[in-house]
Each structure stands twice: as structure tokens, then as C-alpha cells.
Amino acid sequence: MEFKEKGNEFFRSNQFEQAINFYTFGLNSHPDQNLREVLYLNRALSQIKILEYDKSLSDCEAVLQFNHSSIKAHYFRGLALSGKKQYKNALESLKTSLRLSEKEKATWIQELKGKIDEVELLLFQENENQEKNYLEKTKNNLFQYLDELIRLRNQNSKNVLDIQDKMSELQIFFEKIQPKRPEIPSYFCCPISLDIMNDPVVGNSGVSYEKNAIFNYIDSGGNQDPITRIPINKDQFHPNICLRQAIEEFLEKNPWAKKRNETIIEQND
Template sequence: MAKGVNSAAEQAEQLKQNGNLYFKKNRLGAAIDAYTEAITLCPNVPVYWTNRALCHRKRNEWARVEEDSRRAVKLDPKSVKGHYMLGLALLQREQYNEGIKALERALDLGRGAHPHSYMVEEIWQELAGAKYKEWQRDSTKRASDLQKLEKSCEMALKENYLHNISQDEDGITDSTSEQLAALKLVFSKAAEADKPTDVPDYLCCKITLDIFRDPVITPSGLTYERAIILDHLEKVGKFDPITREDLHPSQLVPNLAIKEAVEAYLEKHGWAYKME
């Protein structure tokens, strides 16, 4: 019995390897067939599901991406690819809230397992785009609601004061004109919250000048992007690029305060800077 199980597992693994080769050659149909056979033999292996989901993604078959990704994360709640592709599939259906949650989960898992991999950066970019689209949708609705409310308030003011005796040639009293000006100012201020804004310098890495993703602080008190400072220490030398003091990777500590500040800033401003 055990021999049969091992044989099935070995066959499934070979099918996965075949699928990988087909995928590299862009033979997506053949790759899907290979992964499907592997799943039939060993349905509880998450990577078979995520590999097939990746094929469906390249073919823009998002319903199947979602289906396979959900199965993968059910089998392995720590599957980075599973959460990542589930998030992408949900975004295709404009399920921004759930899609963003899935991408955030993928990002957290990716940072923990492979903090310097290309996938972490890819997930970050997709998450930025998703948050921007969510912000754009919500800000557009808020702008429309504000405009309707402003017009309603203007009409109410004009109707309320039209009966006044002292009117200018437009039929509106001086008092009304002042209130209308104040009203425009109030609504103008309310609309400013939805305008893109420059990222504060303290939220940006001093080397890349880009907003922090994974900030770490040095003994001298300077904060850098983790991947960037580690690359400097490996390729340039074991010293702080600004203070020139000795610095080793073991001395880097996560800057949780800056990380929280970045997240708060991005949440407020909808990651709009990413689309500049």
C-alpha cells in the first residue's frame, strides 16, 4: 500500500516538473493538463494548485485563478502565491476590500519567508495599485456627493434670502454672497483630503528616496530600506553609507514606528503617489 502511495507522489511530482517545462515554453494548455493530472493523483499538495492558477492567470481566466488559489490557501494558509493570486483574482471582480486583504496577507507572509525576493516587490506594487484604485473609486464618489451637497446648500441659501429687500442686481443680498463664499471655502477644504500629496521625507529611504517598505534602524539612529542597506553592506562594505561608522547586518533593527507611520500615511492618501 505504501509503495502505491509513494508511486503516486512520484508520478505527481514528475507531472509537476513537466508542467513547469511547458509553462516556460508558454505551452499553457499542456502545463494545465500536467498540473491537473498531478492534482488528480495528489490533491492535497498546494503547489500543484498554485501552479495551475498561475497558468490560468496568464490566460486571464480569473474565475479559475480564484478557484485554484482558494483551494491552495485552504490546504496551506501560509501559501504566499496562493494569497497573492487570490488577491489578484478578487481585484478583477472589483472586490477591493477582500482583494487587498489577500494581498496584504501575501506581503506579510512573503516578507517573513523571503524578504528580499522579487515576489515581495511584485506584491507590494500590486497592493499599491489596488489601494490606489480603491481610493480613486471612493474619492470619486465622495467628490460627487460633495458637489451635490454644495449645490443643495447654495440653492437653500438663495431661496432663503431672495425675499430680502436689499438685493443686488443678481437678486442675492450681500449677506448671502458672503455666506456663499464661505460655503465654497468649506467644500473646497473638504475636497483637499482626496488630492494626491507628496510623501514626507522622513517616510522615505535616504538612499533610494522612495517610500519605505521594510524600514530598519541603525545604531546611529538612521533608517534605511532593509534590502537596500543589506545590499550596500554586502557589496560595498560593512559601514553606514552616511555616517561611515562600522555597521553589520546583525545591528539592523526593524523600525516599527516608521513602518506604522508609512502604513497610516498610505491608508490616508490612498497610495496615490504610486500613480504619479
């Protein structure tokens, strides 16, 4: 126990290497299983702090061998895998940790969900970049091939012009098939804040607004709908459940928009 407490002191002061040393001393003293799990997990987190992801993974695996339901072991494993840019495997571990946390009603569920969202975005960006790189490589290979044809057949001007036309057509083709993010539907955005709505409400006018935005507008003296100009009050508005579900589905399928929306919400808070 003394080694753990000493290690924790160093951890709290951001002296992670010293903390690791004391957690290791504790493990070498052959503690009981409960303390051994704590020491492994504390050392795993300390190793993440100094970017020693492989060592952290080893400690997490050591815990999971005798306690496969360890919430922290799955969580730290996910953090370490994310640090190694193995986002798909990281998500699997983080989501396992989330399922276990929800069963235990752990206090850090929101933090864990935030980390899952972050890794989902990183995975989306990685896949998007891989697709772009593949298309760019394919395009370059084709153009190199056509350049070689031009070089070999440069004595026949007609053939050269034909090939150059084909190159122009290919350029247009590749520009068209470049992966593009879908546009955010305009009706997902509040007419007042212009941001994606998180809590849409609709009134007698049929126009949906972000709840905080329209209520703040009314509180500031606005008594007419900003779009239709009909008289309004707070009692007229009720949740637009269908629109909210549609927005949530869109955000789930488009992590880049989800991250953008969360950033906006944090700024507004």
C-alpha cells in the same frame, strides 16, 4: 506526471492556455492528493496569467479545502483577488501566505512582501479616490440645490446675492476638506540625497544622513560635515535608531511615501 510536465513546458514558453489544458487532463486522470494539489496550483497560476481570475480562485479554493496551509494557494488567491481589485481580501490572503512562508522559511518571502506593499498602496489609493468621489458628489448635489434656489428666487436680488455668497463659502469649505497627503518631515530626508532615509546614521555634529550618502561623501574626499563643517570621519557615525523607527512608522501609515521610497532605493541600487 506526464500531463504536469507537459503543462509546465507550455507554461515556461508562455503558452498558458495550452498549459491549462494539460493540467486539466492531469486532474481528470484522478491523481493522488499531492499531484492533484500541484496541478490545481499550476492551473491557478496559468489562469492568472490570462486574467481568468474567477477560475483561478476556484482552483485555489479547491486546494484549500484539503490543505488549508498551502502557501501557494493563499498566495495565488491573493493575486487573483488583487486582479479583481478586491484589495482588502487580497491582503488577507497574501498576509496569510506570508505567515505560513515565514514558518517554513520559504525562499520567496521578499517577493511576497513586495506584493503586499503593492496591494497596500492600491488599497490606499482606492480609499483615497472613494473619499474624493464622495466629497465631489456631495459638493455637486449641494450646488445643484443652491442653483435651484437661485432659479426659484431670482426675482429678489438680495436673496440671490446672499445665496451666491453661500455658494462661494461652500466652495472654499470643500477645497479645505479635500483629503491631503501629509508632508514628509524634512528631518526624514538626507541632507545630501534629499530622499527619505532608509539607514540613517548620526555623527558628532548631531546631523543625520543616509549611511551610503555620507560614507560616499567621505570616500570622495569630504572631511567636513556638509552642514556644520566640523571635521568628520566614518568612525564617528552610528545608527540613529529612533529616527529610523520614526521613518518606518511614517511609511507604514503612508503607503504612497513607502512606495516612493522603495522606488528611489531601487534606482540607487
